[in-house]
Amino acid sequence: MISDVLTPAELKKVDPVFGQLSFNDHEQIVFCHDKDTGLKAIIGIHNTVLGPALGGTRMWAYENEWEALNDVLRLSRGMTYKSAITGLNLGGGKAVIIGDAATEKTPELMRRFGEFVHSLSGKYITAEDVGMETSDMDLVREVTPYVTGISEEKGGAGNPSPVTAYGVYMGMKAAAKYRFGSDNLQGKTILVQGVGHVGATLVDLVSAEGAVLKISDINQGRLEQLREQYGAEIIAPADIFDQDMDIYAPCALGATLNDDSIARLSASVVAGAANNQLADENRNGSQLKARNIAYAPDFLINAGGIINVYAELEGYGKDEIRKKTENIYHTTLEIFGHADKHDCTTHQSALRLAEQRIAERKLAGK
Numbered sequence: 069m070i071s072d073v074l075t076p077a078e079l080k081k082v083d084p085v086f087g088q089l090s091f092n093d094h095e096q097i098v099f100c101h102d103k104d105t106g107l108k109a110i111i112g113i114h115n116t117v118l119g120p121a122l123g124g125t126r127m128w129a130y131e132n133e134w135e136a137l138n139d140v141l142r143l144s145r146g147m148t149y150k151s152a153i154t155g156l157n158l159g160g161g162k163a164v165i166i167g168d169a170a171t172e173k174t175p176e177l178m179r180r181f182g183e184f185v186h187s188l189s190g191k192y193i194t195a196e197d198v199g200m201e202t203s204d205m206d207l208v209r210e211v212t213p214y215v216t217g218i219s220e221e222k223g224g225a226g227n228p229s230p231v232t233a234y235g236v237y238m239g240m241k242a243a244a245k246y247r248f249g250s251d252n253l254q255g256k257t258i259l260v261q262g263v264g265h266v267g268a269t270l271v272d273l274v275s276a277e278g279a280v281l282k283i284s285d286i287n288q289g290r291l292e293q294l295r296e297q298y299g300a301e302i303i304a305p306a307d308i309f310d311q312d313m314d315i316y317a318p319c320a321l322g323a324t325l326n327d328d329s330i331a332r333l334s335a336s337v338v339a340g341a342a343n344n345q346l347a348d349e350n351r352n353g354s355q356l357k358a359r360n361i362a363y364a365p366d367f368l369i370n371a372g373g374i375i376n377v378y379a380e381l382e383g384y385g386k387d388e389i390r391k392k393t394e395n396i397y398h399t400t401l402e403i404f405g406h407a408d409k410h411d412c413t414t415h416q417s418a419l420r421l422a423e424q425r426i427a428e429r430k431l432a433g434k
């Protein structure tokens with residue numbers, strides 16, 4: 069958070085939006101409020117050079133509105149680069165709804181949010197994210213066509229989580245190939261932090277390959293279920309970075325890779341589904357590189373979900389979704405090679421290639 073790095077006196081001098089540390093040439097920020105439903109939401113549109121901004125809606129009980137703004141700015145920027153490096157003709161956007169999804173989300177709130185999305189006339193297309201279900205996207209679809217990830221019975225591609233997990237799995241195998249010389253995960257100790265929809269599916273995929281599993285989450289019931297099903301060892305959140313492991317898979321919220329955690333991390337590979345895993349992109353990316361930890365860039369390997377929902381816009385089927393998601397393996401290996409060649413971090417490498425595609429499209433459009 070910005071308050072962690074600026075003094076109170078400095079905070080008073082910072083503009084609340086354009087002076088926000090995560091503001092990165094965003095095109096548009098929309099604040100949405102509806103008294104009747106209690107809706108408080110922010111839509112961030114980062115870049116639309118490649119196409120309409122597509123990105124999911126996250127509902128979270130943020131500590132304050134500044135934290136929510138910071139999140140939507142970072143997430144929408146990440147979506148720009150996710151689409152660009154994956155070769156999709158989409159821009160980057162994201163939305164956050166401030167509130168507890170378990171107690172404050174209602175059908176009326178979701179429809180009202182959909183009306184705000186509709187008011188943008190297709191510049192932003194929403195989808196499912198943390199705190200959201202496919203059924204919520206079906207509600208949004210009742211008031212606007214600018215939504216993807218709706219249920220299959222309503223003509224959509226369905227829940228994107230399994231495809232997201234499969235893309236992370238592909239990226240993890242590529243990172244293992246780079247670091248260990250083989251993409252076989254049998255016998256590798258993998259710690260999955262966050263076992264929600266995506267993390268639980270990833271657990272299933274790596275377990276089938278014979279990985280040794282460690283899992284961590286704030287949902288004790290889910291942990292117990294997965295321990296019984298897969299024989300996984302449960303790790304307390306405070307003990308994650310003191311564990312012996314070969315691969316660390318962050319699949320919860322972002323910024324778990326910071327100065328403290330990287331210094332303690334024993335893994336040789338980091339490959340997970342969480343967005344914005346690096347608390348400080350340049351410094352923490354360099355720290356991973358210095359420690360010889362192979363980092364698979366998050367916005368590359370977690371792109372399976374957007375590939376899945378993009379299918380609704382382009383009209384391709386499950387075979388094409390799987391093919392495009394499996395290509396994450398090859399792109400990840402290319403990023404490792406590019407980073408070695410140019411002596412930069414894998415995050416910087418992925419960012420440069422994504423920005424290059426955007427710049428080329430922008431130039432072609434002039």
